[in-house]
Amino acid sequence: MFRFKNQTYDNNIYMKWIYYLYCGLMMNLGLLILNLPFFGVANFLAIAPENLGIFVLSTILFYPAIIIIFAAMDHYRIYGEIESFKFFFQIGLKKYGLKGFKYGICLTLMLFITISDALLFYHLPFAKITVPFFILLSVLAIAFTINLLYFRVRNYTASLKDIMRISIYYLLRKWYVSLLNLGLFFSMMALMILKPQFGFILTPVLFIGTIFLNCSKLHQQK
Numbered sequence: 549m550f551r552f553k554n555q556t557y558d559n560n561i562y563m564k565w566i567y568y569l570y571c572g573l574m575m576n577l578g579l580l581i582l583n584l585p586f587f588g589v590a591n592f593l594a595i596a597p598e599n600l601g602i603f604v605l606s607t608i609l610f611y612p613a614i615i616i617i618f619a620a621m622d623h624y625r626i627y628g629e630i631e632s633f634k635f636f637f638q639i640g641l642k643k644y645g646l647k648g649f650k651y652g653i654c655l656t657l658m659l660f661i662t663i664s665d666a667l668l669f670y671h672l673p674f675a676k677i678t679v680p681f682f683i684l685l686s687v688l689a690i691a692f693t694i695n696l697l698y699f700r701v702r703n704y705t706a707s708l709k710d711i712m713r714i715s716i717y718y719l720l721r722k723w724y725v726s727l728l729n730l731g732l733f734f735s736m737m738a739l740m741i742l743k744p745q746f747g748f749i750l751t752p753v754l755f756i757g758t759i760f761l762n763c764s765k766l767h768q769q770k
Contacts, residue, residue: 570632571624571630571632572632572753572754573749573750574632574633574636575617575620575632575633575636575752575753576748576749576750576751576752576753577633577749578613578616578632578633578636578637579610579613579617579748579752579753580748580749582609582612582613582641583606583607583609583610583613583748585606585609586603586606586607586609586610586740587740587744587748588606589602589603589606590606590740590741590744590747590748591744595741597667600663600667601660601663601664603741604656604659604660604663605656605660607652607656607737608649608652608653608656609649609652610652611648611649611651611652611655611693611697612641612644612645612646612647612648612649612652613648614648614694614697614756615640615644615645615647615648615651615697615700615701616636616640616641616644616645616648617636617640617752617753617756617757617760618644618697618698618701618756618760619635619639619640619643619644619701620632620635620636620640621757621760622701622702622760623635623639643704644700644701647700648697651693651696651697651700652693654693655689655690655693658685658686658689659686659689659690662682662683662685662686662689663682663686665678665682666678666679666682666683666686669682687730688719690730690733691719691726691727691729691730692715692716692719694726694729694730694733694759694763695714695715695716695718695719695726695763695766696711696712696715698759698760698763698764698766699711699714699715699763718766722766725762725763725765725766728762729759729762729763732755732758732759732762733755733759735755736751736752736755736756739751740752
């Protein structure tokens with residue numbers, strides 16, 4: 549039988565795990581509330597080329613949610629505790645929501661352009677060259693935005709120019725981290741679309757938390 553010495557009610561390993569589970573569920577709930585349009589689209593629309601535009605548009609509030617969860621994790625990293633639901637809507641949304649929304653608008657516009665062009669060129673003779681190019685632009689834009697959200701949290705007062713510069717630098721310099729983050733991002737989105745009742749309630753904070761940890765390794769000294 550396992551015994552844990554010097555454990556009080558507040559310092560009990562089981563209570564800590566319950567606390568982490570509670571925080572994760574509250575963050576997921578905040579993400580769900582903020583992304584009810586995407587939740588509705590994922591539940592009621594079929595995955596088809598004619599619906600791609602609606603799917604992309606419905607994710608526009610997803611990026612404010614990501615930056616808020618990034619900020620919550622950074623807050624916990626510094627202070628060791630957090631009132632997750634309160635932080636999400638009273639602090640994170642107020643401080644980071646607009647910035648995440650602006651970045652989300654830019655990314656959504658970029659995705660609209662690249663996806664539209666890919667569909668337009670799909671039936672043309674040189675589609676084998678143009679379509680992969682537009683797909684590459686799309687994934688680079690997503691990876692860049694993920695870096696942008698992370699570095700904005702870690703450098704809140706920095707200029708947009710500096711944030712963009714460091715985001716592009718690490719996007720290219722440590723491409724393997726960007727590739728891993730893209731894999732996590734697309735896995736999260738796929739789970740939300742294929743199994744919304746599971747992908748929205750249980751797993752988002754796990755994927756976003758792993759992306760946050762990956763990003764935190766970008767600028768560490770070797």
